[in-house]
Amino acid sequence: MYKLLKTDKNCKARRGVVSTAHGDIQSPFFMPVGTNSSVKSLTFEDVNEIGAQIVLCNAYHLFLRPGLEVFEAAKGLHNFMSWQKPTLTDSGGYQVFSLAKLRKLQDDGVEFQSHIDGAYHFFTPEKVIDIEQSIGADMIMPLDVCAPYPCSRHEAEESVRLTTSWAKRARKYFLENRRSDRSQNLFAIIQGATYKDLRERSAQELLDIGFDAYAIGGVSVGEPVKDMFEALDWTMPFLPKDKQRYFMGIGLPDQIVKAVGEGIDMFDTCLPTRFGRHGTAFTAYGRIIVRNEEFKFDFTPIDPECDCLVCRRYSKSYIRHLLKLKEITGLKLVTYHNLYFYVNLMRKIRKAIEDDQYVAFANDFLEKYGSELRV
Amino acid sequence: MYKLLKTDKNCKARRGVVSTAHGDIQSPFFMPVGTNSSVKSLTFEDVNEIGAQIVLCNAYHLFLRPGLEVFEAAKGLHNFMSWQKPTLTDSGGYQVFSLAKLRKLQDDGVEFQSHIDGAYHFFTPEKVIDIEQSIGADMIMPLDVCAPYPCSRHEAEESVRLTTSWAKRARKYFLENRRSDRSQNLFAIIQGATYKDLRERSAQELLDIGFDAYAIGGVSVGEPVKDMFEALDWTMPFLPKDKQRYFMGIGLPDQIVKAVGEGIDMFDTCLPTRFGRHGTAFTAYGRIIVRNEEFKFDFTPIDPECDCLVCRRYSKSYIRHLLKLKEITGLKLVTYHNLYFYVNLMRKIRKAIEDDQYVAFANDFLEKYGSELRV
Numbered sequence: 166m167y168k169l170l171k172t173d174k175n176c177k178a179r180r181g182v183v184s185t186a187h188g189d190i191q192s193p194f195f196m197p198v199g200t201n202s203s204v205k206s207l208t209f210e211d212v213n214e215i216g217a218q219i220v221l222c223n224a225y226h227l228f229l230r231p232g233l234e235v236f237e238a239a240k241g242l243h244n245f246m247s248w249q250k251p252t253l254t255d256s257g258g259y260q261v262f263s264l265a266k267l268r269k270l271q272d273d274g275v276e277f278q279s280h281i282d283g284a285y286h287f288f289t290p291e292k293v294i295d296i297e298q299s300i301g302a303d304m305i306m307p308l309d310v311c312a313p314y315p316c317s318r319h320e321a322e323e324s325v326r327l328t329t330s331w332a333k334r335a336r337k338y339f340l341e342n343r344r345s346d347r348s349q350n351l352f353a354i355i356q357g358a359t360y361k362d363l364r365e366r367s368a369q370e371l372l373d374i375g376f377d378a379y380a381i382g383g384v385s386v387g388e389p390v391k392d393m394f395e396a397l398d399w400t401m402p403f404l405p406k407d408k409q410r411y412f413m414g415i416g417l418p419d420q421i422v423k424a425v426g427e428g429i430d431m432f433d434t435c436l437p438t439r440f441g442r443h444g445t446a447f448t449a450y451g452r453i454i455v456r457n458e459e460f461k462f463d464f465t466p467i468d469p470e471c472d473c474l475v476c477r478r479y480s481k482s483y484i485r486h487l488l489k490l491k492e493i494t495g496l497k498l499v500t501y502h503n504l505y506f507y508v509n510l511m512r513k514i515r516k517a518i519e520d521d522q523y524v525a526f527a528n529d530f531l532e533k534y535g536s537e538l539r540v
Numbered sequence: 541m542y543k544l545l546k547t548d549k550n551c552k553a554r555r556g557v558v559s560t561a562h563g564d565i566q567s568p569f570f571m572p573v574g575t576n577s578s579v580k581s582l583t584f585e586d587v588n589e590i591g592a593q594i595v596l597c598n599a600y601h602l603f604l605r606p607g608l609e610v611f612e613a614a615k616g617l618h619n620f621m622s623w624q625k626p627t628l629t630d631s632g633g634y635q636v637f638s639l640a641k642l643r644k645l646q647d648d649g650v651e652f653q654s655h656i657d658g659a660y661h662f663f664t665p666e667k668v669i670d671i672e673q674s675i676g677a678d679m680i681m682p683l684d685v686c687a688p689y690p691c692s693r694h695e696a697e698e699s700v701r702l703t704t705s706w707a708k709r710a711r712k713y714f715l716e717n718r719r720s721d722r723s724q725n726l727f728a729i730i731q732g733a734t735y736k737d738l739r740e741r742s743a744q745e746l747l748d749i750g751f752d753a754y755a756i757g758g759v760s761v762g763e764p765v766k767d768m769f770e771a772l773d774w775t776m777p778f779l780p781k782d783k784q785r786y787f788m789g790i791g792l793p794d795q796i797v798k799a800v801g802e803g804i805d806m807f808d809t810c811l812p813t814r815f816g817r818h819g820t821a822f823t824a825y826g827r828i829i830v831r832n833e834e835f836k837f838d839f840t841p842i843d844p845e846c847d848c849l850v851c852r853r854y855s856k857s858y859i860r861h862l863l864k865l866k867e868i869t870g871l872k873l874v875t876y877h878n879l880y881f882y883v884n885l886m887r888k889i890r891k892a893i894e895d896d897q898y899v900a901f902a903n904d905f906l907e908k909y910g911s912e913l914r915v
Binding site: 208244 | 577582583584606610620837839854861865870871872873
């Protein structure tokens with residue numbers, strides 16, 4: 166599934182390629198978030214034009230609506246949403262933790278109330294595999310227990326214990342119930358919150374079971390950036406070189422640049438699309454709030470260094486006007502640019518690694534962007 | 541400005557071409573409504589891809605936001621919104637009538653309160669020309685008085701009297717204050733409500749003044765379809781063959797097909813975009829409500845006879861799912877299809893007139909669409 170092409174001579178950043186039934190993905194890469202099977206405010210023509218290689222959807226959301234019977238009838242997610250490139254579904258572990266009304270953890274699984282209609286559901290590791298097989302993404306995440314921040318040692322230990330136990334069951338069920346009409350790979354999600362030994366225990370236990378790839382979970386849950394990168398540092402030594410590494414829910418552009426320098430291959434976050442809908446744009450010099458008065462007469466593009474379709478055509482003055490009037494087109498334009506900013510950043514990152522120039526590239530980017538992080 | 545290319549041998553439908561400083565427009569044509577300088581939920585890439593030849597904006601809205609100083613700084617509407625094809629601005633006469641809070645008609649002009657912040661404004665025919673020159677669309681409408689439906693004979697008479705008086709002043713001011721940095725044509729708007737003699741009086745008075753082109757206004761204000769076409773029938777004999785004819789705010793697809801058969805060249809309505817945002821789609825067989833349960837497992841396109849980008853790629857099942865979840869992408873997809881339906885209908889209409897097949901084409905369309913209208 167993962168092939169390491171090369172590692173930068175001066176740091177741990179790696180260039181690789183991930184093979185799926187829907188094509189190869191050049192890594193490191195960013196996954197636009199399409200929770201409900203659409204990247205908010207964009208069409209798949211847009212997503213493709215931007216150059217995204219993969220889209221991430223959410224099993225929890227898609228299970229609730231439109232429901233699995235629609236995915237079975239459509240012959241899977243790709244056909245349903247008309248996107249024939251790779252996909253990944255998150256398991257719902259994080260959503261049950263963050264969205265559902267009532268969460269009752271049991272050894273067997275988790276009971277929760279739908280955030281939509283309050284209906285009761287019970288997810289087990291096996292049921293989530295069933296759901297994700299029915300949906301049919303190329304890469305799937307198992308049901309895990311995402312500990313909050315801050316969280317007690319006891320809570321973190323429980324999260325690791327259940328995550329390992331459920332991962333084992335998920336793996337077994339996944340292998341014993343493969344569907345001939347689906348070609349999928351199963352990740353493991355490493356937990357352990359902000360506790361070094363628990364992060365190590367979680368990583369070791371999951372490595373011992375053996376998965377197609379590994380994700381670092383329980384990050385980007387409100388913890389300081391320092392803690393986020395500590396979790397990364399503690400975990401990385403355990404991760405095998407021949408499997409891709411996914412830093413879940415990360416993050417801001419400078420955090421991605423930093424994490425690539427540590428050897429991460431996969432990223433996702435709703436920030437480019439969410440910020441886009443609120444009129445905040447990413448630029449090479451940091452974020453700007455496009456709706457601000459200062460841009461009323463500014464006929465230059467959002468980011469003078471960007472060559473996306475929006476920056477080639479539209480001015481800050483025009484986009485600001487649309488945002489002020491809550492015109493849908495305004496938030497679409499910022500979202501498009503933001504997603505391009507992320508996807509294009511990954512393109513530059515891959516090029517820099519190929520040239521063994523990642524450290525210089527990353528630190529130039531970080532300084533210009535106004536970040537305190539360095540590689 | 542207008543060149544009549546040919547009239548269908550069997551009816552009054554005409555093929556022509558309208559020349560503007562931003563290119564030619566093949567007529568009959570439809571103008572997508574971009575009130576605030578964007579066609580709601582679409583980008584100009586979309587509008588262009590759909591094949592629209594012109595966009596209609598609203599002087600009343602653009603005067604209020606972003607304000608004329610922005611259009612002066614941007615060097616006009618086309619540059620501001622990055623659309624270099626033809627444009628038309630409506631004067632605000634209709635908006636003052638339909639949107640503004642308080643409307644005080646005087647012989648000199650109209651006082652009203654902005655629907656946004658309640659601020660008082662006073663529009664005169666001259667001021668509206670100033671506004672539209674500042675905005676800089678290729679075709680501009682003068683300030684008129686749009687009578688409501690139903691309306692008394694007295695009210696209709698007043699509307700005709702003021703509309704003529706203001707049109708005369710607008711024309712004079714427009715000719716005496718031409719700007720070297722704008723190339724524009726001024727229409728007249730014929731009023732008269734549902735009164736035959738008033739329609740005739742209005743048309744004759746405006747013809748006597750002489751304008752670049754003529755619009756039939758005061759229609760699509762809630763009157764029965766029969767009254768709409770009566771207003772058209774009464775007015776048409778007055779309209780010169782060598783000027784284009786604009787049926788303002790019309791209408792539903794079958795109404796457009798019928799009006800083309802009477803010799804109309806220009807149309808606008810917010811229906812394709814507004815219906816799109818509410819999940820209602822136009823098809824060759826009439827309208828469908830895409831969010832309906834019946835389409836949950838329907839993996840066919842919105843309109844099986846449509847070759848638009850949306851119908852080539854997405855299913856009713858998928859779009860319904862997005863609409864149910866209020867995903868922006870859902871309403872964008874229906875809007876895109878709907879606008880394509882209108883623009884493509886005009887393409888077919890032009891072809892049918894060229895082939896002298898308009899009557900057969902129109903009646904086939906109307907029957908299939910489920911309309912009671914016939915040409």
